[in-house]
Every structure is written in structure tokens, then in C-alpha cells.
Amino acid sequence: MTLRSKYLLLAPCLVFASIAILTAQQWPDGPGKEITIQLCVNCHSADIVQAHRMTRDEWTSTIQKMIMQGAEGTPEQFNAVLDYLAKNFGPAAPHVKINEATAADLQNGLSLSEKEAAALVKYRTANGPFQALDDLKKVPDLDFKKIEAAKDRIDF
Numbered sequence: 771m772t773l774r775s776k777y778l779l780l781a782p783c784l785v786f787a788s789i790a791i792l793t794a795q796q797w798p799d800g801p802g803k804e805i806t807i808q809l810c811v812n813c814h815s816a817d818i819v820q821a822h823r824m825t826r827d828e829w830t831s832t833i834q835k836m837i838m839q840g841a842e843g844t845p846e847q848f849n850a851v852l853d854y855l856a857k858n859f860g861p862a863a864p865h866v867k868i869n870e871a872t873a874a875d876l877q878n879g880l881s882l883s884e885k886e887a888a889a890l891v892k893y894r895t896a897n898g899p900f901q902a903l904d905d906l907k908k909v910p911d912l913d914f915k916k917i918e919a920a921k922d923r924i925d926f
Contacts, residue, residue: 801850863879866925868925
């Protein structure tokens, strides 16, 4: 077998391996990631899945449709896929208007504790509206790491 023949046989394998590595990097880590990639990546990219953020019930319906269209796997594998998708590609969290939100809205929308949400509302009431993310660093008893984690969902 010539070197050229070996290359022609090996090239598709290298391309497939490269695609698999890139694809795996686009999916969030967690239980069910590997089986989700194995069962779903031939037809669906992470971008497509992320664009269709759905509830657990909606993912269940979608998986059932895929099975009816020929997706192959065991019930255990599909349950692992469902758990993974529901956890990592559930409905997008709503945006929070930081200068208008109630303490309860801050707790639910930004995963703040009751104490942190109350401190934020108290500070906002005493000092006026926040202008930028850095203004929230001034709020006593507020874990700013939580704010940074939710910064894409905060509106001023």
C-alpha cells in the first residue's frame, strides 16, 4: 500500500476525530454529556440545541419525536439525554431590571439569598439607581460573585 493510499484511508478518520473533539468542547460538562453527543451529534449541533432552550416536558416530546424518526438508543440512554438537556439547555432565565426588581424578583432571578436581595433593595432605595455593574460592588452583604455570574441577565 502506498503512502498516498494510507493517507486517503486515514484522512476521513482524522477529520471525524477533529469534528468530534470540537463538538465535545461545545457541550457543557456534566452527567449525560457523552451519551448525548453519541446519540445526537450526527444530526444536531450544540448551537441548534442551545437555540431551542426548552422545558423538561418539551425535551421529552422532542426526544420522542426523534425516536419515532429513527434515533436509536436504550430507554436508559434517552433518559440520560433528557436529564442532560433539561439541566443544560432548559429555558433561558429571564432578565432582571436591577433598578425596579423587588427583593423576591432579585432572589429568584439572580439566585440571591433573602438577606442579599434585601440589602440590594435597601442600598438602591438609599442611594438611587445603579448605573453599572460595578455599582453593585458597593452593596454591603452582597456576594458580588453571584452578580458576575448573572451579569448577562441584568438590565439597568
